[in-house]
Amino acid sequence: MAKVIIDTANHIAGYGAKAARVQVVPAYPITPQTTIVEKIAEFVEKGEMDAEYIRVESEHSAMVACIGAAAAGVRAFTATSAHGLALMHEALHWASGSRLPIVMAVVNRAMGPGWNIWPDFSDSLSQRDTGWIQFYCADNQEVFDTIIQAYKLCENEEVFLPAMVCLEGFILSHTYMPVKIPDQREIDDFLPPYNSGWILDVDRPYSHANLVSPDFYMEFRYMIQEAMESAKQLIPRIDKEYGERFGFEYGGLIEKYQCEDADLVLVTMGTMGSEAKITVDNLRRDGLKVGSARVRVYRPFPREEIQKLAEQVQMIATIDRHISFGMEGFLATEIQASLYNRGDLPLVAGFIAGLGGRDVTFKTIEKIAKKSLKWMREGGVEKITEWVDLKE
Amino acid sequence: MVAVHKSRKDMPLTPLSSPTLGSMGKTGYWRTFRPEVDYSKCTRCTLCWIYCPDAAIERREDDSPKIDYDYCKGCGICANECPVKAITMHREEE
Numbered sequence: 230m231a232k233v234i235i236d237t238a239n240h241i242a243g244y245g246a247k248a249a250r251v252q253v254v255p256a257y258p259i260t261p262q263t264t265i266v267e268k269i270a271e272f273v274e275k276g277e278m279d280a281e282y283i284r285v286e287s288e289h290s291a292m293v294a295c296i297g298a299a300a301a302g303v304r305a306f307t308a309t310s311a312h313g314l315a316l317m318h319e320a321l322h323w324a325s326g327s328r329l330p331i332v333m334a335v336v337n338r339a340m341g342p343g344w345n346i347w348p349d350f351s352d353s354l355s356q357r358d359t360g361w362i363q364f365y366c367a368d369n370q371e372v373f374d375t376i377i378q379a380y381k382l383c384e385n386e387e388v389f390l391p392a393m394v395c396l397e398g399f400i401l402s403h404t405y406m407p408v409k410i411p412d413q414r415e416i417d418d419f420l421p422p423y424n425s426g427w428i429l430d431v432d433r434p435y436s437h438a439n440l441v442s443p444d445f446y447m448e449f450r451y452m453i454q455e456a457m458e459s460a461k462q463l464i465p466r467i468d469k470e471y472g473e474r475f476g477f478e479y480g481g482l483i484e485k486y487q488c489e490d491a492d493l494v495l496v497t498m499g500t501m502g503s504e505a506k507i508t509v510d511n512l513r514r515d516g517l518k519v520g521s522a523r524v525r526v527y528r529p530f531p532r533e534e535i536q537k538l539a540e541q542v543q544m545i546a547t548i549d550r551h552i553s554f555g556m557e558g559f560l561a562t563e564i565q566a567s568l569y570n571r572g573d574l575p576l577v578a579g580f581i582a583g584l585g586g587r588d589v590t591f592k593t594i595e596k597i598a599k600k601s602l603k604w605m606r607e608g609g610v611e612k613i614t615e616w617v618d619l620k621e
Numbered sequence: 622m623v624a625v626h627k628s629r630k631d632m633p634l635t636p637l638s639s640p641t642l643g644s645m646g647k648t649g650y651w652r653t654f655r656p657e658v659d660y661s662k663c664t665r666c667t668l669c670w671i672y673c674p675d676a677a678i679e680r681r682e683d684d685s686p687k688i689d690y691d692y693c694k695g696c697g698i699c700a701n702e703c704p705v706k707a708i709t710m711h712r713e714e715e
Contacts, residue, residue: 328634389634427637434640441636448629449636456634 231411238369238401241408242308242334243268245376247278248416252303255283255294259313260346261398262336266308288313292320299329300437302428304380310398311338311352318356324391325360325453327438330383331391332376338398339585347586348397350551354559360453362392362460363527365498369406372396374477377420381467384423387459400500411475419474457529464526482531484523487513491520493601494538495594496547496560498524507591508598519598524560532567539568544576546601550583557614578610582617593617643692652695654710656688662707669699669708
C-alpha cells in the first residue's frame with residue numbers, strides 16, 4: 230500500500246533506490262551526500278533491500294564498480310557530491326560511452342576552494358559534456374519520483390545512457406518533507422527488471438567498450454547524440470505515465486508556471502524554481518505578468534520547448550546557481566544558443582545567484598524580476614550578466 | 622581487423638568484440654628483435670610462457686616453448702626472464 234512518510238531528501242533518495250530494486254550500490258561518503266548511502270546501508274543490513282553493498286576506496290572506484298555491475302546486467306546506483314563527482318569524471322565518460330543505464334544521485338555542492346559544503350550547481354554542470362542525462366529536482370517527492378523515472382528512461386533501448394538525479398545540498402538533502410511512497414507492486418509494474426542489451430558473461434566472452442579506430446568513433450558518438458534526442462522525446466511521456474499512475478507530474482522537461490500570458494519568464498533550475506513560483510504569485514497580485522519555467526532536465530537540453538516559450542514572451546531572465554568562468558551562467562548561454570537564428574527574439578538577461586549556498590529566496594527572485602521588467606520596458610538589458618547581491 | 626560494418630545501422634551501441642586470434646591483424650611485423658630458443662639449454666621451466674604479455678608462446682606437451690612469430694612483437698621479456706639464457710634476441714634483418 231502507498232504510504233506517506235516524512236524524511237530528508239537524502240533518505241528519500243535511499244527509499245528511491247530501494248523501490249527501484251537496485252542490486253549493486255558501491256558507496257563512498259562525502260558531505261552532503263553521505264546520508265543517502267547510510268540509509269541504503271541500513272536497508273541492506275536489515276534485509277529490506279536485496280543489494281550488494283560495496284565499500285570502495287574512492288568515488289572513481291564507486292563509478293567503475295557501477296560500470297562493472299551494469300555491464301554484468303544488474304541495476305546499479307551510487308551517490309556523490311562536488312569533489313567526489315569531479316574525481317569520477319573519467320569514469321563518467323566510460324559509463325556513457327559503454328551505454329550503461331546507471332543512475333546516480335548528485336547532491337549539489339559548491340566546488341572548492343574556498344572550501345564550501347553548501348549548494349550550487351558547479352559540480353554537476355562541470356560534468357555537462359560527459360554524456361549523462363541530468364535531472365534537477367525541486368522537492369523531496371520529486372527526488373523519489375525522478376529516481377524511478379530515471380531508471381525507466383535510461384533502461385529504454387532507445388536510450389541506454391546513465392543519468393544524474395541532482396538535488397541541492399541541505400536545501401533538500403537534509404530537509405524533512407512529506408513524501409508519498411507508492412505501493413511496491415505498482416512500482417514493479419511501472420519499472421520491470423533491467424534487461425540489458427548485452428551482458429558480461431564468462432561463457433560468452435567479449436571485450437566491451439574497447440578500442441575503436443577513426444573509421445567508427447564518430448558513429449558511436451553520433452549514436453549517443455541520437456540517444457539524447459530519444460530521451461528528450463521519452464522524458465515527457467514517462468513523466469506523464471508516472472503522473473497517471475502515482476499522482477505526481479513535473480511537466481516533463483520544463484515545469485512551467487503561469488507562462489501562458491507572461492511578458493517575463495524566469496528560467497531556473499532546482500529549488501530556485503519553487504521559490505520562483507512564490508515570486509510569480511506575489512508579482513501577479515500586483516498585476517505584473519510574470520511566469521516561471523524550471524528547467525528540470527538540463528541534458529538533453531529542452532531546446533524546442535525554450536523556442537516555443539520564447540515565441541510568447543517579451544523577456545527571459547535566467548538565474549544560474551553557477552558560473553562558467555570567462556563567460557556566463559550555463560542557462561543563459563544555452564537559452565540564447567537555442568534562440569539564435571529565429572528572428573523576433575525576446576530579450577535575455579542572465580543573473581548569477583546563490584553560489585556556495587547563499588540563499589535565493591522568493592524575495593531575491595523578486596528583485597531579479599523587477600530589474601528584468603525595467604529592462605524589458607526600456608527595450609534593452611543594461612548588463613548581459615548581473616551578479617545578484619554581490620558585495621561592493 | 623574487426624571492422625566489418627558498412628553502415629551505422631548494423632553497429633552495436635558501443636564497441637564490442639569477441640576474443641579471436643589476431644583481431645588486430647598479424648602483429649609480428651612490429652618486431653625489431655626476434656627471440657630464438659636454444660632447446661639444448663631449455664629446462665622446460667615454462668617461465669617464458671608465463672611472462673609472455675601477448676600469449677605468443679605456446680606450451681608444448683613436453684613443456685617446451687614454441688614462439689608464434691605471427692604475433693610475437695619481440696619485446697624480449699622471455700629472453701630476460703629465462704634463468705638459463707636459452708632465449709636470445711637477434712635483430713630481424715640479420
